[in-house]
Amino acid sequence: MSTVAIVGATGAVGEEFLRVLEERRFPVSRLIPLASAKSVGKSVAFRGESVPVKDLARFDFRGVDVAFFSAGADRSREHAPRAAAAGALVVDNSSAYRLDPDVPLVVPEVNLDAAKSHKGIVSNPNCSTILLVLVLAPIQRHVAIRRVIVSTYQAVSGSGARGLAELSRQIDEDKAGAPPTLEVYPDPIASNVIPFVQAFGDAGLTTEEWKMIKETRRILDLPTLPVTATCVRVPVRRAHSEAVNVELARAATPDEVRGWLRTAPGVRVTDDPARLEFPTPRDAEGKDDVLVGRIRRDPSRETAIDLFLSGDQLRKGAALNAVQIAEALAVSAPAGASRT
């Protein structure tokens, strides 16, 4: 049994952590929700009980077995090292350590072995990247991937509870004929799509686009894989979707690709044009698996495949993946055993 801390317990991902830990009967002996001082006084519900939130800044991590961090990169950089130093296994959902060569970046179905070399911190990848590599890895096992071109359809839950509130408020404003008020996004998100996620980075790409490129390469262990991404926010509440063009070293039929994906863990093939069956974010909501469909030969290149995927951004894109990492490390190594 474990003492489990959740940093950012009052956010959208934090709430999903509580749900996933309950559903999967993670062996929690004591749950400690942590957040910034302004959340002290709040409580979270876990296994039918109300658990008061504690102040992260003043919390001593000694005695904590697993600490899930989901409170932004700054807070992870400040507090994750001291949590790890105090003996906790930190699974960090922020971008703080994702490209740090000393911190493994892990999707358990894809590169669990990498996790075993951790030094106290394991990084949980970007949500869009997790969904993408779950589908790319089973293909790469059969035929080498030469290039990936992805366009995303990202839900507002990626911006946390504030993103959900922004969409909901703007839908009401639209209905009332009032101009949309902007708090989270630079443009309205209701009845709109925004080809901009998070911030602009190098070379005209957004930081989200760079994450998808660099983290995909790292998780697949293909450091020079050509990848390009256009990341777009859409007025969907919870699950992300991606249109993906995958160029392969040799031509593969859609049936071959479907076969590889059908046996892949964490993936559900949802692909029957005759029955109008394809992935949608509403269908992916609340599901553990990433849904993949619209698998077809790219008519512009014989060796390329087009496909479409949807996955729950808060679940496999965040909380579930992190909990799976903790489960795998707890099972494969007693607490502390693999740390140096």
Next chain:
Amino acid sequence: MSTVAIVGATGAVGEEFLRVLEERRFPVSRLIPLASAKSVGKSVAFRGESVPVKDLARFDFRGVDVAFFSAGADRSREHAPRAAAAGALVVDNSSAYRLDPDVPLVVPEVNLDAAKSHKGIVSNPNCSTILLVLVLAPIQRHVAIRRVIVSTYQAVSGSGARGLAELSRQIDEDKAGAPPTLEVYPDPIASNVIPFVQAFGDAGLTTEEWKMIKETRRILDLPTLPVTATCVRVPVRRAHSEAVNVELARAATPDEVRGWLRTAPGVRVTDDPARLEFPTPRDAEGKDDVLVGRIRRDPSRETAIDLFLSGDQLRKGAALNAVQIAEALAVSAPAGASRT
């Protein structure tokens, strides 16, 4: 001055035709709104007057100078030939004649010359295709395009007034906690994206995807251009957007591409990351120009460019383009002169 018939006058595109004809002071001496028998009794508003709708099936096109058809492919196939035979210039917004070698498929800014060989019918391209070729053609004039990979974000107005009503009704149902009722789309469109537009066609692609591929080749006069598309419906009311990867015969800088597009007719470059300036469908709403931005080098291929565009689906994607065709033919040739 012209006698102008609008077939499908009571639909979403029909209404936009009335607005565009008014705004552009198209020389209408008499306006004749036509629709199916069940719309007889309705009226449309034009230049402050209420004009009664007539029954298309029983209407005699003699004396009509221009007939805009926007009532679906079946109705165009049935009635456009007799309108043309009666002497009207038909501009057909349906898919009926788009790939017919005897009917020019025209975006005036791109291939107006093709229109001049018409035999009574000119075809207005698919809405997503119009927006795409407006951006591709100015690039192609400077450097040959080798391949196009496009993912769309298509508004519900593409399904007409019923699509708009479906989104609006489902938003209300969502808010009330009621399950969404489905009339137009096979899945809910509120808080969802649907990677399926219109119907499934050959090789696992949708008919909409094949239209984008084949019409793009035809309009650009590049019959073997490699193009692939993933067409996705999004919960946006009115303007379509597209994430486009364009592979070129040689590397071009984003600045070069921006320069070519800045001087292109029908295109407005909206591209300044420092000011969070990029196209969105809400910004494109009601505008004549297609907005293009997020122009950047594809980090996965030196000779490729990524970009994002948004354009008003009802306007440049349909009514405006058709009216521009009629204007160009009326100016360049007296009524009837260019018909064989």
